[in-house]
Amino acid sequence: MSLSLPLSVGAAALHERAPAKVNLSLRVLGRRADGYHELVSLVAFAGTGDRLSLEPGPLGLTVGGPNAAEAGAEADNLVLRAATALAAKVPGLASGHFHLVKHLPVAAGLGGGSADAAAALRLLARLNGLAADDPRLREAALETGSDIPACLNGTACLMTGRGEGVAPVTLPRFGMVLVNPRVPVSTAAVFRLLALQPGEVRASVPGPPPADRGELLAFLQGEPNDLEPPAHRLAPVLADVAGALEATPGHRLVRMSGSGATMFALYDDCRAAARAARLVKATYPVWWVKPTVLG
Known part of the structure; x- marks a missing residue:
């Protein structure tokens, strides 16, 4: 286990990216006796997200950026x-x-708060010379939120359980x-609409995702996001x-991430994605539209 040296007193601020989490698939396998839902989700991370910095001193938080007003009370922030x-x-x-620079919309299914919290744990690890695989980081992550362990490394993974299982995968x-x-x-509210009772099982665990582009897209066609139908009931605008x-040329997959209300589309390259984003933004200028990369 390698250790980094603690940051010296008076050193400059540390910085971390907090990339958006995207659930390429999300199956709800059932509900455990403890009330948590048993999930399996193919998780990837986008090239866009929030940014977090840490200046050594007393614990505190300020929030800025285009979506700072949506972030809620600082005292309740997952950071x-x-x-x-x-x-x-x-x-x-x-x-x-x-200091959090909030670019991602909140309550959007992109794990923004979880990614921010994971970035905070990485910053604290660097500040204190903790190894990236120190088990206390993962324990604190899971204690704070179910999505945070998957966000700690910020790389594609298969997330299982309520979030405690994180297995790295390779994606195109x-x-x-x-x-x-x-x-x-x-x-x-989305999970309430599923109305699963403790102990109820509704699906089996799928096999590992393939790394080949075409095979992965075929795999994803059979592995949907089970939270999308109830989210559509809560937010009918998701159909729009x-x-x-789906009206953009070259889209390969259109799906909701997490519990919504962010939808995503995959394209063969970033140029096709940029063209699609311009088309959507021209028609719906008030929506948050972001072209980026995945993988």
Whole structure:
């Protein structure tokens, strides 16, 4: 296990990216006796996201950026909750003031808060000389939120359980367009509409995803996002978002990420994605539309 040296007192701020999490598939296998839902999700990360910095000193948080107003009360932010969880596990943990630049929309199914919290844990690990595979990081991540363990490495993985299982996978590179109609969707409300009872099992675990581009797309056709139908009931505008993406030339897959309300489309390359994003934005100028890459 390799260790990095702790940051010296008075050193400059540290910086981390917090890339958007995209659920290429999301199966709800059932509901456990403890109330958590048993999931299996092929998770990838986009080339866009939030940014987080840490300046050594007293623990604190400020939020800026185009979507700062949507981020909610700073005291409830997952960044501070993750830092507090890690401090309870690492005696004498050095901390500092976080500054979050919020680019991603909130309650959007992109794991923005989880990615921010994971970035905070990475920053604290660098500040304190903790190894990236220190088990206390993953423990603090899972304690803070189910998506955060998958976001710790920020690389494609198969996420299982309620988020505690994270197995790295290799995926081909795609161009991608993310579209959010600026309508938040409550994850809790989506799961309530599933109406699964504790102990109920509804699906089996799929096999591993293939790495070949064509085979992966075929695999994804049979591995949907089970949260998409209830999310459509809560946010009917998702049908318009899906239609707008399906009208773009060259799209290979159109699907909702997480519990919504962000939809994505995959393309063969970033140029096709950029052209598609321009078309969607021209028709729906108030939507959040972001061309990026996946993989």
